[in-house]
Amino acid sequence: MAALVEELGLATLPQQSDGDVIVERTSREEPKRYQGIPQSPQSMRVAGGTGALITALSEKLPPEALHLDMRVTHATLNRFDVLLRIIALDGSEQDVAAEHVIFALPPRLLASSVAFTPDIDAATAIRWRDTATWMAPHAKFFALYQHPFWRKAGLSGTAQSQVGPLVEIHDATTASGMPALFGFLGVGADQRAAIGEDALTRACIKQLTRLFGPEAGRPCATLLKDWAADPLTATADDRSPSGHPEPARAPWVTGVWKGRMFLANSETSTTAPGYLAGAIAAAEQAVLQIQRSRE
Numbered sequence: 001m002a003a004l005v006e007e008l009g010l011a012t013l014p015q016q017s018d019g020d021v022i023v024e025r026t027s028r029e030e031p032k033r034y035q036g037i038p039q040s041p042q043s044m045r046v047a048g049g050t051g052a053l054i055t056a057l058s059e060k061l062p063p064e065a066l067h068l069d070m071r072v073t074h075a076t077l078n079r080f081d082v083l084l085r086i087i088a089l090d091g092s093e094q095d096v097a098a099e100h101v102i103f104a105l106p107p108r109l110l111a112s113s114v115a116f117t118p119d120i121d122a123a124t125a126i127r128w129r130d131t132a133t134w135m136a137p138h139a140k141f142f143a144l145y146q147h148p149f150w151r152k153a154g155l156s157g158t159a160q161s162q163v164g165p166l167v168e169i170h171d172a173t174t175a176s177g178m179p180a181l182f183g184f185l186g187v188g189a190d191q192r193a194a195i196g197e198d199a200l201t202r203a204c205i206k207q208l209t210r211l212f213g214p215e216a217g218r219p220c221a222t223l224l225k226d227w228a229a230d231p232l233t234a235t236a237d238d239r240s241p242s243g244h245p246e247p248a249r250a251p252w253v254t255g256v257w258k259g260r261m262f263l264a265n266s267e268t269s270t271t272a273p274g275y276l277a278g279a280i281a282a283a284e285q286a287v288l289q290i291q292r293s294r295e
Contacts, residue, residue, distance in 0.1 A: 001277045005046060008056040015043035016171040019156035022211045027163050031211050036156045047175035050276065067096070071232075075101060075261070076117045082260055100293075102286050104264045104279075105232075106133040107252065112235045121255040128252075129237065131267050134245055134274030136238035139185045139192060139226040141165075141204045142172060143219040148179035150212050157181055159211050165203045169211070181208060181216070189228035189239040197224050245273040259293055262286040 005012060017039050024031040046052050058066065067086060073093075074085040081097045088094075103110050107128035111120075120128070150157050150171070157171030166183030173179050183204070185192065192200060201222050209217035227233045245267045252263045264286035269278030 001280060002044075004053070004280055008053065010052055010056060011047035011175065012044045013047055013175050015039070015045055016151075016173060017043070017156050017158065019151065019154050019158075021156055022159035022169075024159065024161040024163050024211060031159075031161075033155075036158065045175075072103075072114050074115045074117070077257060077260060100260055100262065100290050102262045102264045102283075102290075104283065106136070106265050106267050107131045107263060108133050108235050108237060109233070110263070116257070118256055120257065124252070124254050132242040132245055133234060133238050133267060136227050136234040137189050137241045139187075139189075139224060139228065140182055141185060141201070142180055142182045142223040142225075143205065143208055143216070144221040144223075145179045145181075145215070145219055147215075148173060149215040150181070153213070155212065159183075161186075161207070161211070164207070165200060166207055169208075181212070183208075189226070192226060193229070197226075200224060247271065247273055262289055 017036060019036055020033050021036045022031050022033055048055075069089045070086045072084050072086050076083040076085075081099055082101045084096045084098065084101065086094055086096060103114070105113075108131055111125055111128040119125075148157075148171075157169070157173075159166075159169040161167055161169070164186045167186035169181060169183035171180075172182035185200070185204075187195070187200070195203075201224055204224075205217055205219065205222070228239050247270045248268075249270060251258065252268045253261050264279075264283040266272075266274050266276070266279035266282060269282040270285075271281050272278035
């Protein structure tokens, strides 16, 4: 990950971790404050968020190669090419032909959103559907503030809670200096859907106030990102946590599609599956396989 960030010339910033941490064990006890442990090595973040990686990579491509706001609905294997049917937001369709195709989306999402002619062999299709999409069942909550009041109080912004709704909280101040806290929700996808975003937001702000004081109850903006509700991330099978994907050496594409279709997503990586580094490694491996096939 660090090598790609350096190659693209992107700016980084250290993850704020100086100061004490808050631990909330039960609803019957007051949250407790503990001395923080310095990070070694220091965790780093990409300025502008991980979206800066996508922007930097896409700038290296010719504009005519990008088909934005479109999704693939069907892939047909012909004798000399792969024909992709893609649909735009307005419902219009077009076909794109390619010698090879690399799918950079989770196997489970690929299996549920793209039809194949000829069909993917049964064992491969089952494997795709049974591969969990890491983090797809989860959600994050962000609260933005005018001032990083927790730092003035000697707090790092890090908190752990067994009460919730947030179970893990960190400082999320941006590279431009916008103070923010974020946390992972410990509430299941179905329960989140039943509670609703407004009620969840109120509960998160209430918890942050409990942990960090009254100033935490006055954010200037909030954001709740629920990956389980994102059709470009999760399927119905992803609503329940099913564990972290394990590295696997077995090929992800078999039968007649082997050598013509490749998967380049984090879950299929043989190193760090589920993480950003895994996605990078999987993409590099897919490109290497295509290059070798042309030698």
